[in-house]
Amino acid sequence: MKNIKSLIIALIVLTSSTQIKAQAVTTSTAVNNVVTAYYGVKNALTADNNNLAQTNAKALVAAITAVPMDKFTADQHKLWMNYSTKLQFDSRHISESSALDHQREHFTSLSKNLSELVKGLKMNTAVIYEQYCPMKKATWLSETSDIKNPYYGKQMLTCGKVTETLNPVTK
Incomplete structure (x- = not known):
């Protein structure tokens, strides 16, 4: 009986500390998590992997x-409210479609909106390359300066150029 009580108390303490840690997530960390999840979608599209793009888009919505x-x-x-709905809309469409061309169509506006949001919030903790x-007349964000085109994938992998570098914001 003592073992069961000890186990229950341990579970309560563990659950409480997990909830406290979850509440401690800063806006900067959360916004950077969005950018990292976006990179997952971008990298899946670069690899022409529609299934991985779907999975990573679900993680982006989360x-x-x-x-x-x-x-x-x-x-x-105000800035977040202006863009978050648009980001969710495009992410959800990517997650619900298995058609690579449709995913890339939504990735265009997803990238444009995330770029505007990141530039406006100024919370990135790592360098972001726009x-x-x-060919597509569209931008995307990348964690590296190497060009790996998500709009054409393997077909034209290195088509593109870096147009802007967003340095980490220090506070």
Whole structure:
């Protein structure tokens, strides 16, 4: 009986500490988690992997919904509200479609909106490269300066150029 009580108490303590840690996520960490999840979608499209793009887009939706909006400043909150719905819309479409061309179509607006959000919030903790595909006339964000085109994948993997470098924000 003592072992069961000890086990229950241990589970309660573990659950409580996990909830406290979950509440401690900062807006900066949460926004950077969104960017990292976006990279997963981008890298899947670069590899022409529609199934992985679907899976990673679901993770992106989860990362977007996990952002603690109540911790933003008023200006940040307004910016987040302007873009988060658009990001969720495109992420959800990518996650629900197995057609690579349809996924890439939504990736175009996803990339544009995330770029505007990241530039406005100024919370990135790592360098972000904005890259441009002249064939698609669209941009995407990358964690590396190497060009790996998500719009054409293996067909034209190195088509594009870096147009802007967003350095990490230090506070």
